Amino acid sequence: MNTNQTSSNQDITRRSFIKTSGAVVAGLATTKLATTETLAAAGGAKTVTVSPQEITALTRWPRYGAAEKNRLHELIDNNQFYPELPLFEKEWQAYTKAPFVKAHMNGSSALTSMYFALSLDVPAGSEVMVPTYTFFSACLAMRFSNLVPVFIDVDPKTACLDLEDAKRKLTPQTKAIEGMHSWGLPCEMDLICGWAKEKGLVTLEDCAHAHGASMKGKKMGTWGQMAIYSFQTSKVMPAIEGGMGMYQTREYYERAAAFGEYGDPGRFPKDSPVRAYEGTGFGQKYRMHPFAAAVARMQLKGLDALNALVEKNVRALNGRLIQLPGITEPRCRPDQKRAYYHANMLLLDFKKLGFSRDALLKALRAEGVRVSFWDYPQQHTLKIYSEAKWWHHAPKIPEKMPGCEYVNANHIFLPLFYGEAPELIEQYAKAFEKVWAHSDALKQA
Numbered sequence: 001m002n003t004n005q006t007s008s009n010q011d012i013t014r015r016s017f018i019k020t021s022g023a024v025v026a027g028l029a030t031t032k033l034a035t036t037e038t039l040a041a042a043g044g045a046k047t048v049t050v051s052p053q054e055i056t057a058l059t060r061w062p063r064y065g066a067a068e069k070n071r072l073h074e075l076i077d078n079n080q081f082y083p084e085l086p087l088f089e090k091e092w093q094a095y096t097k098a099p100f101v102k103a104h105m106n107g108s109s110a111l112t113s114m115y116f117a118l119s120l121d122v123p124a125g126s127e128v129m130v131p132t133y134t135f136f137s138a139c140l141a142m143r144f145s146n147l148v149p150v151f152i153d154v155d156p157k158t159a160c161l162d163l164e165d166a167k168r169k170l171t172p173q174t175k176a177i178e179g180m181h182s183w184g185l186p187c188e189m190d191l192i193c194g195w196a197k198e199k200g201l202v203t204l205e206d207c208a209h210a211h212g213a214s215m216k217g218k219k220m221g222t223w224g225q226m227a228i229y230s231f232q233t234s235k236v237m238p239a240i241e242g243g244m245g246m247y248q249t250r251e252y253y254e255r256a257a258a259f260g261e262y263g264d265p266g267r268f269p270k271d272s273p274v275r276a277y278e279g280t281g282f283g284q285k286y287r288m289h290p291f292a293a294a295v296a297r298m299q300l301k302g303l304d305a306l307n308a309l310v311e312k313n314v315r316a317l318n319g320r321l322i323q324l325p326g327i328t329e330p331r332c333r334p335d336q337k338r339a340y341y342h343a344n345m346l347l348l349d350f351k352k353l354g355f356s357r358d359a360l361l362k363a364l365r366a367e368g369v370r371v372s373f374w375d376y377p378q379q380h381t382l383k384i385y386s387e388a389k390w391w392h393h394a395p396k397i398p399e400k401m402p403g404c405e406y407v408n409a410n411h412i413f414l415p416l417f418y419g420e421a422p423e424l425i426e427q428y429a430k431a432f433e434k435v436w437a438h439s440d441a442l443k444q445a
């Protein structure tokens with residue numbers, strides 16, 4: 001064997017090793033290099049050198065442009081506004097394949113209408129299971145229809161409703177269960193629907209975070225018998241304020257629509273029991289603002305492309321980060337297609353890591369990483385649920401919600417990048433690798 005041959009064999013072996021073990025090797029190599037660099041928090045050079053202006057441009061939200069401006073101008077120039085609502089409803093229906101939809105002024109009014117529609121079939125005081133890790137209106141809106149929340153924990157691996165906890169908390173009064181797709185990750189509606197069917201529960205979905213997300217090829221919002229979306233300004237498809245109700249049956253649709261739109265009953269088929277309520281509906285005026293519908297229509301056109309770009313960026317960054325010990329992503333099944341709302345949430349077991357979230361944030365921020373966290377208010381801990389006077393009967397307040405507590409204490413948020421960002425992603429990955437290489441220093445902080 002001559003020397004040349006040996007070196008070429010070694011080369012091939014090394015190359016094929018790098019190829020087969022790909023990202024793992026790349027991650028470790030960078031970590032090794034990173035140990036030699038001083039942390040920025042200790043006076044070393046900052047890892048992220050992309051300018052703050054560029055980062056702000058990449059993370060800016062919401063993102064409006066010529067399409068939204070032009071459509072709003074067209075509405076004003078034509079002095080025609082309300083036809084925008086059925087146009088948006090038709091487009092959303094075509095996109096999601098929901099049998100019935102109704103545009104609402106926000107997600108909260110869609111929730112209130114949905115609970116009203118449910119309440120006509122169940123006795124006053126019926127209970128609805130809902131994750132405590134959610135927005136207030138998902139629980140509080142029930143009280144207007146004499147429904148009462150049953151607070152359910154979340155799975156610490158997904159931050160979505162923990163079905164096992166729901167099974168433990170089933171009461172004779174429970175009539176419905178509502179899943180919420182936290183931060184864009186679909187909750188396991190197939191399992192929830194399977195169990196709900198067994199127990200005779202109505203299935204509901206809060207999709208305020210999950211525009212474009214699906215499971216087994218079926219859009220979120222079409223799994224539950226009723227569902228809602230929010231188009232509020234922070235959401236994946238923002239229209240400043242706006243909402244959508246989605247219904248699998250004509251009965252639910254007609255009740256929910258007529259709850260918030262006095263003009264709708266007259267448009268329902270002659271045999272509709274709701275048609276007689278023309279001129280009043282059932283009490284509210286909840287239709288979407290036509291300007292919001294115009295903005296939402298334009299946003300819908302770009303939704304899939306933007307979701308795909310965000311996903312590509314998250315994959316490029318997280319593909320590196322999850323190689324570091326102690327960092328995981330919320331579990332997403334292969335048959336789930338998630339969206340990303342607000343942030344790229346990562347789960348870190350700080351107890352196992354041996355350093356605090358504060359120490360980590362300090363080190364990463366010194367490197368130039370925009371990192372944060374946000375504890376979702378656990379609904380069951382808030383005053384209004386502890387006072388029986390607001391409710392048909394007092395909601396039961398669980399003592400502990402270990403899943404929620406874990407997620408709140410053990411997550412971090414990284415920004416979502418809404419443009420091509422290879423350099424920034426590389427620098428973010430390097431910043432983490434550098435900080436991880438110095439984890440002993442963090443443990444002492």
Ligand SMILES: Cc1ncc(COP(=O)(O)O)c(C=O)c1O
Nearest residue numbers: 106107108135206208230231232
């Ligand atoms: C989970 C969840 N449900 C419902 C809503 C209500 O939506 P809206 O703000 O449009 O009323 C929100 C809003 O943040 C939410 O996060």
